Amino acid sequence: MRKTQAFLLSLLLLLNFCGQPARQPDEVRLRLAIDPGNITPINYNSQEALQIINLLYQSLLTVDLEDNTLKPGLASAFPEVERKDSLTFFHYQLRPEAEWSDGSPVTAQDVAFTLKVLKAPFIRNESIRSQVEFIQDIQLDASDPKKFTLVCQGFTPEMQLLTGDFFILPAYLLDPQGSLSAIPFTALSQADSTQYNTAHTRAVAARCNKLGSPDSKDILQGSAGYRLAEWATGQHVVLKRKDNWWGKNTGHAASYLNANPEQINFQIIPDNTTALLALKNAQLDVLDNIPVNEFEQLQQDGNFLKNYELHTPQGYDLIYAAINTRKARFRDKRTRQAIAHLMDVNGMIRVSQQSYATPTVGPIPPDRKDFYHPQLQPRPYSPEQAVTLLKAAGWIQEQNGWYRNLNGQREDLRIELLYRAGNTMYEQMALVFQQHAAKAGIPVSLQPLEGNVYNQKIEQLDYDMHFRGISGNPFVFNFKPLFHTSFAGPGGFNTTGFGTPESDQLLNQINETESETDKARQLHRLQEIIQEEAAFVPLYFRKEKIAIHSRFTNTRVSGVRPYYDLSSFMLKP
Incomplete structure (x- = not known):
C-alpha cells in the first residue's frame, strides 16, 4: 500500500x-x-502574496537579511527628521538611479500618488490604510523631483520605519491622466471626500482594484x-x-x-x-x-x-495562549496564573517542535537581549502551585473538579480550548495541556475549528482559551494594539481583555520614548505585568526549518x- x-x-x-x-x-x-490569490501591493492579505510583491515592488526603506538591519531602499538615505511643535517632518531623497520598467524615473510624484491611493476611500486599501493614517501631508520639492517631505502628527521613534514601509506605485501606469495629482493630499484624509469620486478617479480606482489579479500583468509592474x-x-x-x-x-x-x-x-x-x-x-x-x-x-x-x-x-513567530478575562471564572488573575502553571512549555516544545523553539517570558524575542527581561524566568509547570492558587482564588475542590459560588450561583471551572483545525502543532500542544489540567482536576474540552470560524469566535470574544501565533520582527515593539485597553472591544486586537492603568501608561511611553535605556526599563516592566496578569501567556518563539x-x-x-x-x-x- x-x-x-x-x-x-x-x-x-x-x-x-x-x-x-x-x-x-x-x-x-x-x-x-497556497495560491497567493491577489498580489496587489495595495491590499495584500497573505505572506505568500507579500513574498512575491517584495520582488516586484520596493519601499523607501528595506531590510537587509544579511544582518537583519534596516537599509535605505528606494530612498538614497534614511530621512532627516525635524520636529516642530506637534508635527514631525521626515525629509526624504530618492535614489537618482531608481526607475520604472519603462525607464522613466521614480519621483516624489509617485510617492504622493501612492499615499493618495492608500488614503482614498473609493479604493480597496483597508488592510494598509490604517498604517499610514499618521502621515498628514506630503510636500514636494519644486527644485528636485526626487525630494519630498512627509508631514506626520506627533512623534515616535518607530515613525522612521513606518514612513518608509509601504510599496511605491508607478503613477504613469495606474493614473496616466494624472487624475489624483489635482486632489489635495489632505482632502483624502477627511471623512467626506466624495466630491472627488468622479469618472476619472473611478477609472484610477478600477485599475488599482484590479491590480494584483492574474489578468493585471500589464500594470503589475514596480521598481524592483x-x-x-x-x-x-x-x-x-x-x-x-x-x-x-x-x-x-x-x-x-x-x-x-x-x-x-x-x-x-x-x-x-x-x-x-x-x-x-x-x-x-x-x-x-x-x-x-x-x-x-x-x-x-x-x-x-x-x-x-x-x-x-x-x-x-531563530524566528520571530511567537506562539502564545490567550485566556478570556471577560469570562467570570477567569477574572481573578490567580485563576489565570494557576492555568498558566499547568502549561508545560518544555513538554509542548518536545512534542510539537522537538528542539526547534525557544521558551520566552514575554513577547520580546530572546535574542533582543537589550529589551528581553534578564531576571524574569518562565513560569514553571507546577500542578502544586496551580492548586494553591486556585484555593486562594476561592475555588473549592471536589471529586469531579473545582467550583465556587459567584453571585449566589454555582460556577464550575472548566475550559474550552480553541485552536486551528488541521494544525498538528496546536493539536499536540492542546493534548499536552489537557492531560496536565486533568491531573489538577480541571476538565478541558478541545475545539479545533476551521480558520474563518476560529477567527470569528476570537474576534467576537466568544472563547475561554485559545492557542495562536503572531509574526514579529526585531525592529518594532509597538505592543499597544495587543495589550492596550482601548483595543479590547469587539474586533480589537486585544482579545484577552488584558490591561491595567499602569500597563496602558507603559504602552504609551514605550511608543514615545527615544532613550533606549528608558525603553528597555519600560519593556522589562511590561513583561513583568504580562506574566503577573496571565491573560496573554507567551510560550515560545519557533525556529524556522x-x-x-x-x-x-x-x-x-x-x-x-x-x-x-x-x-x-x-x-x-
Whole structure:
C-alpha cells in the first residue's frame, strides 16, 4: 500500500510540473502552500502574496537579511527628521538611479500618488490604510523631483520605519491622466471626500482594484528587479529578471538591492507530503516551514544532504495562549496564573517542535537581549502551585473538579480550548495541556475549528482559551494594539481583555520614548505585568526549518520573513 501511495504522489507531482516554462539553469524553484490569490501591493492579505510583491515592488526603506538591519531602499538615505511643535517632518531623497520598467524615473510624484491611493476611500486599501493614517501631508520639492517631505502628527521613534514601509506605485501606469495629482493630499484624509469620486478617479480606482489579479500583468509592474512572466492560478507564479535593472548601479547598496537569479518559479503545492517529495526529487530548490518530524528525517538522510543544506534560524513567530478575562471564572488573575502553571512549555516544545523553539517570558524575542527581561524566568509547570492558587482564588475542590459560588450561583471551572483545525502543532500542544489540567482536576474540552470560524469566535470574544501565533520582527515593539485597553472591544486586537492603568501608561511611553535605556526599563516592566496578569501567556518563539539546494550561495538565511533573500541567490562556480 505504501508503494502504491508513493507512486500516486509521484504521478500527481509529475502532472503538476507539466506545462511549465522550461527550467532555466539560473532559476530558483520554491513552494507556496497556497495560491497567493491577489498580489496587489495595495491590499495584500497573505505572506505568500507579500513574498512575491517584495520582488516586484520596493519601499523607501528595506531590510537587509544579511544582518537583519534596516537599509535605505528606494530612498538614497534614511530621512532627516525635524520636529516642530506637534508635527514631525521626515525629509526624504530618492535614489537618482531608481526607475520604472519603462525607464522613466521614480519621483516624489509617485510617492504622493501612492499615499493618495492608500488614503482614498473609493479604493480597496483597508488592510494598509490604517498604517499610514499618521502621515498628514506630503510636500514636494519644486527644485528636485526626487525630494519630498512627509508631514506626520506627533512623534515616535518607530515613525522612521513606518514612513518608509509601504510599496511605491508607478503613477504613469495606474493614473496616466494624472487624475489624483489635482486632489489635495489632505482632502483624502477627511471623512467626506466624495466630491472627488468622479469618472476619472473611478477609472484610477478600477485599475488599482484590479491590480494584483492574474489578468493585471500589464500594470503589475514596480521598481524592483523582477517582472511577472506567468501566473497559472493554483499551479505556479513565474518571475523574470529585468534586463539592465538599475539596482546593480547603486554602488555599495547593490550588495542588498539584488536581482541575481534569472528566473524565480513559485510552485503552488498545498500538501506537505507532495512538497517534501518534490524537494527530495530535486524539483524544488527551496522549502521552508518543514514539519519537525520530516525535518529530523532529512537531517539523517545522507543522500539528501549531498545536495541540500538545512537551516534553523531563530524566528520571530511567537506562539502564545490567550485566556478570556471577560469570562467570570477567569477574572481573578490567580485563576489565570494557576492555568498558566499547568502549561508545560518544555513538554509542548518536545512534542510539537522537538528542539526547534525557544521558551520566552514575554513577547520580546530572546535574542533582543537589550529589551528581553534578564531576571524574569518562565513560569514553571507546577500542578502544586496551580492548586494553591486556585484555593486562594476561592475555588473549592471536589471529586469531579473545582467550583465556587459567584453571585449566589454555582460556577464550575472548566475550559474550552480553541485552536486551528488541521494544525498538528496546536493539536499536540492542546493534548499536552489537557492531560496536565486533568491531573489538577480541571476538565478541558478541545475545539479545533476551521480558520474563518476560529477567527470569528476570537474576534467576537466568544472563547475561554485559545492557542495562536503572531509574526514579529526585531525592529518594532509597538505592543499597544495587543495589550492596550482601548483595543479590547469587539474586533480589537486585544482579545484577552488584558490591561491595567499602569500597563496602558507603559504602552504609551514605550511608543514615545527615544532613550533606549528608558525603553528597555519600560519593556522589562511590561513583561513583568504580562506574566503577573496571565491573560496573554507567551510560550515560545519557533525556529524556522528550511532546506536550500547547495548549488546556491549568498542565500542570506534569516529569522525575519521570508527567511531568505531569493533575489540574492547566486549559483556557485
